Amino acid sequence: MVDMNATAVTARLREISVLLRDRGWQVKGVDMSSAAVEARLRVQGSLCDMCRRLVAVGSGLAPPR
Numbered sequence: 001m002v003d004m005n006a007t008a009v010t011a012r013l014r015e016i017s018v019l020l021r022d023r024g025w026q027v028k029g030v031d032m033s034s035a036a037v038e039a040r041l042r043v044q045g046s047l048c049d050m051c052r053r054l055v056a057v058g059s060g061l062a063p064p065r
Contacts, residue, residue, distance in 0.1 A: 001045060001049070002041060002044065002045040002048070004038065004041060004042070004045070006034075009037065009038070009041065013032075013037065
């Protein structure tokens with residue numbers, strides 16, 4: 001599960017900001033309010049969880065190789 005506390009989220013955003021700035025990234029108008037960022041992180045966490053569950057289900061359905 002993704003750590004969603006404010007300190008961890010802020011640290012990840014700052015790290016990504018430095019990496020993107022070093023690559024010449026331009027601001028594109030993405031909503032970076034705390035609510036919008038939190039919502040995107042929650043969606044990402046849910047998608048990761050779903051993928052893990054699908055792999056577990058799919059492993060039982062695949063014929064042996």
